[in-house]
Amino acid sequence: MPFTGAMLRLARQRRGIRQNEAAQRLGISPTDLSRIENDAKEPSLSFLEKAAGEFGVPAEFFSLTDRIYGAPVSVHPMWRKKAQVTAGEMDAVVAELNVRVMHLRRLLQATDINPIRTIPQLDIEEYGSPAKIAALLRMHWMLPAGPIPNLTQILEEAGIVIVHSRMGGSSVSGVTFRVPGLPPLIVLNSDQPGDRMRFTLSHELAHIVMHQFPTPTMEQEANEFASCFLVPTKDVAPHFGQGRVDLPKLAALKRVWKVSMASLVFAADRAGKLTTSQKNYLWQQFSMNHIRTSEPPELDFPHEQPTIVTSLLRAHVENIGYSVAELANILTMNEAELPEFYDMSELIGTAPNRPKGLRIVK
Template sequence: MTTRSSAQNSTSSAWTRSRPRRPWTFRLNSREPFRSPRTGERVMLTASRLVLARKRRRMTLSSLANKSGISVRSLTAFENGHKAPAPETMETLAEALGLPLAFFAAPDVEEIELDAVSFRALSKMSALDRDSARGAGRIVVEINDWIERSFGLPEPDVPTLPHLSPEDAADRVRALWGLGEAPIPNMVHLLESHGVRVFSLAADCASVDAFSFRWKRTRPFIVLNLEKSGERGRFDAAHELGHLVLHSEHRIPHGQEAEQEAQQFASAFLMPRSGLLAQRLYSADARRILSAKLKWQVAAVALTYRLKDLGLITEWNYRTTVKQLSQMGFRRSEPGGIPRESSQLLSKVFATLRTQKIPVSRMAEEINLTVEELNLHVFGLVPTVVDGGGEMTSPAARPNLRAV
């Protein structure tokens, strides 16, 4: 018999609070079919989807014109809805943008508002980087909509505490979620258990560390860069939770002050004051910090900074320890670090599809994506299998996803 920590128990129980769901149904896009020269499908262009696809691919009108051979003037007319492309032209655009024809014929899409997204150093980002990440975020919303139609998921349980200090807000969230002062076993699983939709950032958006937003001011999303270390990924997840908690109502979630507050929240959330005091890390040197970081699963330098912030080590000790850690390779990376956290919710989605003999290609088809594009946003969890031609089945009710 095993004993789980209070954090694990809280994470597990939160998965059971989802609302009753309608029966699991699988519906293809209800819009009228389109025809292409090769397949006989009728083509209809939704202008906003062409804009989304171009931005997602980090292209200007000029670069798309160069790749597709279609003039900038025609592309501008297509995106403004002033001109409809011929079927052959639509196929050329779909090929250039690497998305199915169905993507461009699906219903209108609304962009994520820039002021709703927690981009770091926004003023230093290029318009292409910013728009590509926002495009990826909008595709993530489409993926999540499909999952919510098919599965019972935990309802959002993320408080908004804009009037509290980052330290107090972190303590309040820990108390509300029943975490006590214990280390958090898995940040991604914890977030998912409280209704945060966590997805991965496509590799072609690598210039962005992570970002978060509340879609329609209600559904919280966090998108994480998988190129970071496991420790950095946990801190990024906590950082974005800080934005959702502190900056989701009347405050814009970017800018220097907002970033500093999110950093302070993440530090306090992952390394609570009471927990560090109980570990007796007064005047800790590099050796003790490297030992303690294994318990809290954070970067060595981040733990050192937290100890300084709490007054457990002096400024001189902080500078000396950081210099020693840097010489050991802990400034730019995390030698011998923890594995990158992944999504438990998405793993269960794909496991259920396999159980029901539903090919992932059908899921991608209903979201109007290629399987390759889908995989970029779901932690690379799409299994590589040969479609055996299994028929789709419809269980009596949508499965509720629970932590094990």
């Protein structure tokens, strides 16, 4: 059987297993495992079968020749958990991204996505600021003034593929992968609340629209874009009224705008509705009520559910006629592993609404 050492490494890293631990599990030295992963030593068939069992993949996975990509332009952590993403977390996240790209490439061999929106490339140096670019994109997509009810749907209509993942329990809140020949892929950490997930999605959209190359200020720029795209200053200003901006008002507006109370404080400040002392007092209230670390759970709202990948899977099962086992085979996965990546309950029963622009190609 042909063998690709990089695929062995990818399978190991996706499971978050360090090389020394993997070598011990597989009964070889770390040096030999390193040589195998770098195609400097030919593995035995029994070794590959054991590795397949340890890493939860079919042995055929190790013979794939797909290109493996490194870390994307931006990977940012969930600030409420910790400030840094460890090397091990990064390896696992990037490995999962590569596997998802491999799946997407195979799913799109028999199906097609025809977006009804286009994604412009808007450079900050040309357009002035992330806030201006956010306003331009809303105009380009002809979004009405006010809150965006379903951000996920808007991005999917632009051909952006969105998936939710626990990301191995890592601190990464979201990441965008752009590879040649495929639509942009955004993976969102499913462990974050709905308001944070929408902000993360808007943040990742900023990278797609504004950032072709990494810069020292790109994260700050993406945050500014995300805030202004979700809560345009001129649209939200009248909602604060002429009275005092306090916690009850922020809580009420969170239900309308579907962003965090903290985001609304920044929006009120941008709109000139807060003096410095009022803003400082609000942040003190946030700290006293522990809102900075966890906003009131009664204000939470359900995650927006992406539909493109589910529709691609359903197209293969219902329209093309694959069994679930055959679907796992074309994705080079164990059938039991499918639920780790996809909600298999969506492949049974009533079909969800297919996103506009999804075309089945047989």
